[in-house]
Amino acid sequence: MTGKRFVLALLVVFNGLWLKAQTDSSVFTLQQLLWYVEQYHPVSIQSQIVVSQGESGVRKARGNFDPYLFAGLDQKYYDDKEYYSLLGTGLKVPTWYGIELKTGFDQNRGYNLNPQNIVPDDGLWYAGISVPVGKGLVIDKRRAELKQAKLYAQSTKAEQEKMMLSLYFDAVKKYWDWVAAYNEYQVYKEAVELAQIRLRAIKGSHEFGDRSAIDTLEAHIVVQNRQLSKKGAKLKYDNVTLELSNYLWFENGVPLNISEEMHPPVYAAANKADGISSDSLNILLNNLGFSHPDMQLMDYKLASLEIDRKLKRESFKPKLNLNYNFLNEAHGGNVFQSYSINNYKWGFNFSMPVFLREERGAYQQAKFKIQDAEIKQSQKLLELQNKLLKYYNTQTALSEQVELYADVVKNYNRMLDAERQRFESGESSLFLVNTRENYMIDARLKMISLLAKYNVSIVGVGYAAGIPIFKSED
Template sequence: MHYLLLLMLGLPLAALGQDSTTEFTQEQLIWFVKKYHPVSVQGALFLKEGESTVRKARGAFDPYLFTQLDQKYFKDKTYFSILNGGLKVPTWYGVEVKAEFEKNKGLFLNPENKVPLSGLWKVGVSVPIGKGLFIDKRRAILKQAKLFAESVQAEQQKLMNDLYYDAIQHYWKWVGVWHQYQIYVESVQLALTRFNAVKQSFLLGDKPAIDTLEAFIHLQNRMMDRNQYQLLYQGATLEMSTFLWFENNTPLEITDSLRPPVIEKINLINAVSSDTLETFLTQLEATHPEMQLYRYQLTSMKVEKRLKIEGLKPKINLNYMLLNEPSGVDFINGLSSQNYKWGVEFGFPLFLRQQRGDLQLTQLKMQKTELGQQQKLLELQNKVKDYYNKQISLQEQVVLFTGVVNNYRRLLQGERQKFNNGESSLFLINSRERDLIQARAKLIELLVNFNTARMGLYWAVGRLY
């Protein structure tokens, strides 16, 4: 596996309009995911699949060139030689245009196959005036193929919406554990400084030996906490690195040279307003990719239903062809209404059990899909409201707990002043520091949860991509 330092990738960072700094933002992550992630590339293939499906369906309307030669020779005699070829052109309206040439000869040729020695040209049409007049299988398949080509765009949007949110969740987890890790790195440094100061005071005879032991135990505990968060940070870094790719399917890895935004920038983000929520809920049925997929399914089923209804009609095909003998005369001008061939093809199943069963199955499938559509819309609406409530509640908790952290910080400052005046103890200083450290770590957790819930709201309405 190739490991590259993201910071050195000047082109992608410049494409985002950002300087090559050690700060790695959510926008930069999404840029990499959108441009290079294998799932993102797979989403682009969906669009090509839709185009290929339409192209395949259009093939049913391609002109069809055909020829058939049937000969029999026996005992040096030509029993018959039948040659028939031509061109068939299907049209969107169900009419099939035909142009054929027939040349037959032989001693024992069937009388109905006799044509002039130079052959016989035939030009005409085949028109369905019963089943297939308004829609047939070819037209239905093409309509459904076009719907599929449109639906793959919604499928791509759904795929990318899920991918973005998955990446964003891992990003904020990485942001959170990095900040918490830094808090415990700082706490170890404070404990080490205090231990050295207490040890020096002991050597000077100002502190008892028990104080050095207490300071050392606090240092050990904080080192344990730091190591624990260091492991969590390393795990979160590896998890987020799975979303980072570069050209030629090159996997990337977050290195120690990259850092998330500082805590002050994270605090500037506001929750989604209630007015925006109402807009999201109003537009949810029309804009969410999963609801779009349901609409495409139902529209495709309506096309199928029309085809099944058409199957209840009798098959009545009218065939008419003008005939002309090849000669020096212009072919078109040589055509005459006096020379023609026509016929009617009729067919109708007496009980229509297969056709009625197919129609009923399609109607039942549509009903099930409509029920699923209603259920999915309700689920999405509730999910949107849930994420909205979470981010509002978490924003209030962040504001409240920011005050708690500030109060803990003032308590620690006051306790230090008392300690310097000889009115407090090392135990109380450590206790105040521990409370402040835990409060700061909790505030980071709340900030991470708030930003995850806020982005979760955009994911729930299908608007991350």
């Protein structure tokens, strides 16, 4: 299975978590939340700025290869005489291969002009080339900076993906906390309603002499206790709603709040989505070394360090630059009228440190940095593999717990129904009915918690693998 098709498969799994209830327009779905997060959340905007910074860095590094104009004027006047006037203008064009092209114009005059600066009265044009045949032939600082800037620009995309992965995962976890809190509140609402219905029925039975006063008191206490639990669940739901609102933003940095008309879906064990299979896990583990943003960032760092190492190795070579310029005098504005291959100026520059201690030390430091980065990369890969396995193990265990506890809830429900029938026929007590009902409430609450944790664990597998499965659809 290719990487792209595998991501699509994960998206199908994740879409299963958006539940049937999202057909209700008042239900605020996970898809809607992620759309707002992707479009307007400050971290999402910051991640885009990171990418723009990388692009501006490339533009800055390209500036080292921009042609540039130069001009210089040096004059001396003494005792009402012009000793000399030296005027030089021109254009230099750096190239990718270290070669520098140059053209210019010199016009010099004066009584005390140095003979080597004597040029024709109309000035002297020249054009030439400077070639590094030693240090700087293979790579130089300008080329190294541009290559590293391009790597940094690519790494900012991985950095953006890493930022968004964390943001999406945090939003997803908070969303399922919100769903769980809402469903817990619904359980307590139903529990209060059942207790109130039973209280009214027992009061009626008491008036006809079928129930004792103590049964009425017990039923009333149950209502009060459940109302207290309901208020606590409502407080928890309201607070989690506020926490979820931290992920909701709109244009121009305007924060949004979830209105009272909007609510999460109501779910049950039937809504359980399929988790990541063992075959899919193996694919994720095999791709982890190059698909996870953390590993991509380390690859870019190693590539940048390798460029620096090559640059340091280049410094072992002697600096030897060859320069050649042809010379020509303009006649009547025609630069090429008197061109001759015999009119030229050439030379070379040579320099080399004797002991190369600075160069050898810098090269060794560059190699040590690479070795250190490779060790950290291996360590990071192991950490990511174990993190992925941890989320997968959690998903597998929770999946089994959800399936097991679904049967537990059904069995509690059967026991409660049977106890109610016995109570209505006079074979049971109100205490036993309330006890069975409390067990049923606790079971439903635990089931809600297990489902929320299970849904988070599925997303956690993708998060640990560095797969952007949380991105909302357009």
